[in-house]
Amino acid sequence: MSKPFQLGVVINPYAGIGGAMALKGSDGEAIRQQALAAGATKLANDKMARALTKLASFNNLSVLTASGEMGEHCCAALGLDYQIIYTSQSAETTPEDTENAVRELVNQGVDLILFAGGDGTARNVCSIVEDKVPVLGVPAGVKIHSGVYAVTPSAAGDVVAKMLTGELVSVRQAEVRDIDESAFRQGKVRAQHYGEMQVPDELTYVQSVKMGGREDESMVINEIAEYISEIIAEDDEHLYVMGSGSTVAEVMARMGLANTLLGVDVVKNGEVIAADVTASQLLELVSHSPARLVITAIGGQGHVFGRGNQQLSPDVLRAIGRDNIWIAATKQKLQQLDGRPLRSDSGDESLDSELAGIIAVITGYDDRVYYPLQ
Missing domain, CATH: 3.40.50 (Rossmann fold)
Structure with a gap:
């Protein structure tokens, strides 16, 4: 019997929480609390669910994930075969929780890390993964300038499904970029390159890095x-x-x-x-x-x-x-x-x-x- 495909799943539950509140991002505790106080809704788990729904029928899939809202709740709701490899000690998860979960997934030797977040989350993932494991982002943040994200949450699921059926075997290097949110709120876009990660090479489903005008x-x-x-x-x-x-x-x-x-x-x-x-x-x-x-x-x-x-x-x-x-x-x-x-x-x-x-x-x-x- 062949080894099941090991998929690492990590969700930043607070990704994108400042978007509907016109806060131009979600980075930082102050922005998070401001968004929550204004009645913002956490949507990252819903977006990851749209990706993972595409995989529910596969019996050659094993999911490794983090506790609670970082993956456990989503996987349980979909009835996926999953194992918790990291447990957050905080009531509200932090960027360090993302990094710790990703570090453990790398140590476990997963075949692909599927993460939900924005450019800040991509930076956290990149700081640990580098080029050790292929990754794919489920877009859930306000800012999505990086090239490591699928074009939609459902498209992320389609990419993984192709990998499970052997249709995708190659990967490419994609940029991780993020902007200065303080400048962003003043109408200035200052994007910075933070590294590269490997992503499945399926351009119909994976977005390009945002381009400037000419x-x-x-x-x-x-x-x-x-x-x-x-x-x-x-x-x-x-x-x-x-x-x-x-x-x-x-x-x-x-x-x-x-x-x-x-x-x-x-x-x-x-x-x-x-x-x-x-x-x-x-x-x-x-x-x-x-x-x-x-x-x-x-x-x-x-x-x-x-x-x-x-x-x-x-x-x-x-x-x-x-x-x-x-x-x-x-x-x-x-x-x-x-x-x-x-x-x-x-x-x-x-x-x-x-x-x-x-x-x-x-x-x-x-x-x-x-x-x-x-």
């Missing part, structure tokens, strides 16, 4: 901004929910409006009526007025929802409606996806299914292309 795209971005700003200026019916990113920021600049580069603002009748809103604030606004959402995709990854814009919650997106979602991106940005679809990782799989399909993307002045969204 100067030769600036003219096209100006055209997109001019086109959208003209429509907004003539519309006195809709609220305009302005997502994060430089393309949307250019639209706001064209209208002479202050912009939260890494947050979400709401515009009505040519004025900002709410700045840097939380998910609950935004839902209150769009529930009482017709609204349109202006958003762009992350260069190199193609994510539209679920990366740094958790204020756009499933309830908010449903209230706005698919027909009122305006995606703006240059054709060059779409070409960089190399045929991969735009991605929705809203946290609600049924909503992601509803949003999926061919969608119009504004790529210039009164210029659109139709592109798949999954």
